[in-house]
Amino acid sequence: MISVSHLTKFYGPRKAIDDLSFEVQKGEIVGFLGPNGAGKSTTMKILTGFMPATDGKAVVAGHDVFEDPISVKRNVGYLPETPPVYTEMKVKDYLEFTGKLHQVPTTSLSKSVKNAIERTSLGDVQNRLIGNLSKGYRQRVGLAQALLHNPKVLILDEPTVGLDPKQIIEIRELIKSLGGDHTVILSSHILPEVTAICQRIIVLARGKIAAEDSLEGLTMRMKKGLIYSMEVKKPSSEGVDAIRKIPGISGVSSNGSKLLVEMTAGSRDVRDQVVEMAVNRGMGVLEFSPEKVSLEEIFLQLTTEENHSAAAHAGGM
Numbered sequence: 001m002i003s004v005s006h007l008t009k010f011y012g013p014r015k016a017i018d019d020l021s022f023e024v025q026k027g028e029i030v031g032f033l034g035p036n037g038a039g040k041s042t043t044m045k046i047l048t049g050f051m052p053a054t055d056g057k058a059v060v061a062g063h064d065v066f067e068d069p070i071s072v073k074r075n076v077g078y079l080p081e082t083p084p085v086y087t088e089m090k091v092k093d094y095l096e097f098t099g100k101l102h103q104v105p106t107t108s109l110s111k112s113v114k115n116a117i118e119r120t121s122l123g124d125v126q127n128r129l130i131g132n133l134s135k136g137y138r139q140r141v142g143l144a145q146a147l148l149h150n151p152k153v154l155i156l157d158e159p160t161v162g163l164d165p166k167q168i169i170e171i172r173e174l175i176k177s178l179g180g181d182h183t184v185i186l187s188s189h190i191l192p193e194v195t196a197i198c199q200r201i202i203v204l205a206r207g208k209i210a211a212e213d214s215l216e217g218l219t220m221r222m223k224k225g226l227i228y229s230m231e232v233k234k235p236s237s238e239g240v241d242a243i244r245k246i247p248g249i250s251g252v253s254s255n256g257s258k259l260l261v262e263m264t265a266g267s268r269d270v271r272d273q274v275v276e277m278a279v280n281r282g283m284g285v286l287e288f289s290p291e292k293v294s295l296e297e298i299f300l301q302l303t304t305e306e307n308h309s310a311a312a313h314a315g316g317m
């Protein structure tokens, strides 16, 4: 549904995105995750036909965004970073207006507006001026205009920014319910946000893709080695040394009765040998389980590693 190859964008001399290539399948919900300045909004503006790239190719819903931006816009609903909601208009009037802009046929316009209002729970405020609404409601108006023409693709730039926790949950549920029928890309600089909504994550850092995977895949791939936690009855330095010498073990650290055993990534599974050795050396194994690596750590690792390799090239925030 979305195919991007070698997309690059310069703002004057500054490279904002650098040779991005990725695909999004029909019905997927994909998250762009990255710190501020990573290039999320820039990529989204290009995919929506809002702004041209400097180089590369992007095809959205079968249309090239450079050759046929009009067809792209017809098939894409876009919630920009700052939703373009006209404060002096009433919610319903504004949605009718955006429906006309998207060339929703007059015969189905009022039905489309009604649907969009229902999906985003705007019924109570449909006759109020947008300027008088809270941030959360305005954001919903932004979502309603993105959904109105029932587009195949939705591009949502930081859809929950500035919302309170209750509103965040509501918007997340709404976005999740859109997957399947619609293909969705959303951006966020907040890790739990993308993990709560998205099936696949593209981590952007300094305009480049630092990683692209499912949530589980990302967790697995980014672990340098697999770390297991082992609780023993009688820890001994002799026992710890013996485990350390097992081929495939890259390190053992101990903290009282808790040992952290790190296995070399990609080597064969030696968990049974570790437990056997601990038992043989009289340590008495009480528990053996994988140590959880937090996604925050992984995200930090990914984006800061990228910073090192990108430090040489000009740019920045």
Ligand SMILES: Nc1ncnc2c1ncn2[C@@H]1O[C@H](COP(=O)(O)OP(=O)(O)O)[C@@H](O)[C@H]1O
Pocket (backbone or CB within 6 Å): 011, 014, 015, 016, 034, 035, 036, 037, 038, 039, 040, 041, 042, 043, 315, 316, 317
């Ligand atoms: N209109 C612009 N003119 C010049 N530089 C820009 C402009 N918009 C964004 N940038 C720069 O491009 C980079 C990527 O920005 P952006 O796509 O907004 O990132 P994100 O949405 O991930 O925070 C940043 O370094 C930013 O300062």
Ligand SMILES: [Mg+2]
Pocket (backbone or CB within 6 Å): 040, 041, 042, 081, 157
């Ligand atoms: Mg942005």
